[in-house]
Amino acid sequence: MSSNAAPDSLAVHAGREDLTALGVHAPPLDLSSTNPLPAIECGGASYESMAFGGHPTEGGHVYARLWNPTVARFESALAQLEGTEEAVAFASGMAAVTAAVLAARVQRGGSHVVAVRPLYGGTDHLLASGLLGVETTYCGADEVGAAVRADTCLVVLETPANPTLDLVDIAAVVQEAQGRPVLVDNTFATPVLQNPAAHGASLVLHSATKYLGGHGDAVGGVVAGDAAWATALRRVRAVTGGILHPMAAYLLHRGLPTLPVRVRAQQANAEKVALWLADHPAVRRVFYPGVAECDPTGLVGRQMRGPGAVLAIQLAGGFEQAARAAERVRLFTHAVSLGGVDSLVQHPAALTHRPVAPEARPGADILRLSIGLEDPADLQADLARALG
Numbered sequence: 001m002s003s004n005a006a007p008d009s010l011a012v013h014a015g016r017e018d019l020t021a022l023g024v025h026a027p028p029l030d031l032s033s034t035n036p037l038p039a040i041e042c043g044g045a046s047y048e049s050m051a052f053g054g055h056p057t058e059g060g061h062v063y064a065r066l067w068n069p070t071v072a073r074f075e076s077a078l079a080q081l082e083g084t085e086e087a088v089a090f091a092s093g094m095a096a097v098t099a100a101v102l103a104a105r106v107q108r109g110g111s112h113v114v115a116v117r118p119l120y121g122g123t124d125h126l127l128a129s130g131l132l133g134v135e136t137t138y139c140g141a142d143e144v145g146a147a148v149r150a151d152t153c154l155v156v157l158e159t160p161a162n163p164t165l166d167l168v169d170i171a172a173v174v175q176e177a178q179g180r181p182v183l184v185d186n187t188f189a190t191p192v193l194q195n196p197a198a199h200g201a202s203l204v205l206h207s208a209t210k211y212l213g214g215h216g217d218a219v220g221g222v223v224a225g226d227a228a229w230a231t232a233l234r235r236v237r238a239v240t241g242g243i244l245h246p247m248a249a250y251l252l253h254r255g256l257p258t259l260p261v262r263v264r265a266q267q268a269n270a271e272k273v274a275l276w277l278a279d280h281p282a283v284r285r286v287f288y289p290g291v292a293e294c295d296p297t298g299l300v301g302r303q304m305r306g307p308g309a310v311l312a313i314q315l316a317g318g319f320e321q322a323a324r325a326a327e328r329v330r331l332f333t334h335a336v337s338l339g340g341v342d343s344l345v346q347h348p349a350a351l352t353h354r355p356v357a358p359e360a361r362p363g364a365d366i367l368r369l370s371i372g373l374e375d376p377a378d379l380q381a382d383l384a385r386a387l388g
Contacts, residue, residue: 007081007192012257015077029250030070035061053235066238070246074253078212078222081191081256082204086230088237089222089244089252093187093207094122096221099242100183100203101132101154103232108181110151116141116173117360120162120185120207121353127156128357138360141168144176152177158185159194159299163312163348163368164287167299174200183223187211187339192263193305203229208244208252210339214262218251220244262341262373266309269379270371274311276380282321282387284365287312309371310338312348312362319364321387322347326367328386331378338370343379345369 005013016027037043037060046059050066061067071089079087090096105111113136115127127136139147144155155177159168165188174182183203184196190211196204206212208220221244223233237243244252274288289295290307300307315321325345326334332345336352346352348362371379 008260010077010080011192011259014080014256015073015075015253017076018073027070027073027250027253029246030068031246032061032068033064035063037062050234051238053231053233053238064246065241065243068243068246068249070253071244071249074244074249074256075222077253077256078191078206078208079224082186082197082224083195084197084204084224085226087222087224088230088233089208089220089249090237090242091221091244091248092219093120093205093209093221094126095242096205096207096223097123097126098132099233099236099240100205100223101127101134102236102240103229104154104181104183105132105134106236107229107232108153110149110153111135112137112149112151112153114139114144114147114152114155114177114180116144116155116157116161116168118161118164118166118362119156119158120187121348121356123156123158123185124353124357124360125355141173144173145178148176148178148180152180155180155182156185157182158187159303160188160289160308160310162188163353163362163366165289165294165308165310165312167289167295167297167304169297169299170196170199170201170303181229188308188310189304190259190263190308190339192260193267193308194303197224199303202226209337211259211263212339213252213255214259214340215251215255216337216340216342218248218255220248220252263309264306265373266371267306269373269376270309270311271307272376273369273371273379273383277311277313277383280384280387282316283313284316285314287314287366310368311371312366312368314363315365315367315387317365322365322367324388325383325386329382330385331374331382332369332386338368340370341373343370343372343374
């Protein structure tokens with residue numbers, strides 16, 4: 001499909017270019033775990049190509065740990081939406097982060113990572129754990145230049161950041177990184193509202209479980225970048241076995257055509273809910289990019305095409321009120337994750353950010369809200385009851 005097509009058109013048609021030749025209208029689901037080989041030599045050549053991160057050759061797909069056509073269609077679609085050469089899909093967002101760090105170590109030859117806080121708790125914990133053989137320096141967005149070293153192989157950031165929706169100027173961090181590759185977690189914004197590669201990011205990460213799928217029924221992760229990065233990522237995936245399951249790929253690809261419509265509708269609801277919460281006596285502060293104080297440098301409109309549909313609130317009654325509100329909601333679901341068609345509420349410090357170092361953990365008085373497609377008046381009524 002033409003790269004000049006509008007995002008709404010890309011969301012509907014990307015990754016479906018081969019369907020006419022196949023004689024089908026909906027993308028087929030290929031669940032084969034193994035594939036017949038035309039001959040030993042060409043099958044072996046294809047296996048070798050994929051084991052080292054390449055594409056299958058005339059020897060076929062060989063084995064599902066290496067390649068699957070349903071997964072490949074989803075990857076093609078996401079790459080087109082992000083404006084990158086390729087994308088590589090994984091069994092979860094954390095599998096995708098892991099592969100990106102390992103690929104960066106191979107590509108750059110270093111073992112030092114710079115991570116801009118705040119970050120998703122799982123990513124923060126992984127980088128701090130030492131499990132991937134890296135040393136991590138945590139810093140603010142304006143401290144990246146001072147944090148990079150000769151052995152820095154990757155700079156990691158998330159914008160809007162989880163859970164307090166902090167915004168980071170991607171181009172500024174790329175400049176501060178001094179040539180080191182920059183990975184941007186684009187889960188909250190989605191390709192509808194932000195394209196980090198257009199601002200210089202080397203790698204664009206999504207927890208596809210969230211907005212890309214959009215219905216809370218598929219887990220996956222994906223990293224978009226140029227062909228060289230894709231080769232490195234596929235090699236890690238082939239060796240570690242972290243490929244996305246084809247059923248999940250099918251569901252995630254099916255979610256993309258409605259992604260722009262869902263994101264814009266959820267964003268419109270979130271703006272109404274955020275403004276209402278800003279005047280609620282139980283709320284000390286609203287964290288939302290659509291609120292002027294949360295976007296002091298004007299990144300919404302310059303880097304982002306809208307503030308998104310996730311927000312956080314700091315409650316005047318502290319942890320006790322936060323816990324009570326999370327337990328009292330009826331229309332919202334008290335659950336981790338985000339980006340689905342239904343609204344969710346969770347307590348980051350007690351859940352997703354529990355493994356994060358205490359000094360970087362969000363306040364116990366903060367709740368994160370993922371706004372869905374319900375009527376905003378009903379969402380407000382549910383929150384009013386829960387907040388007392």
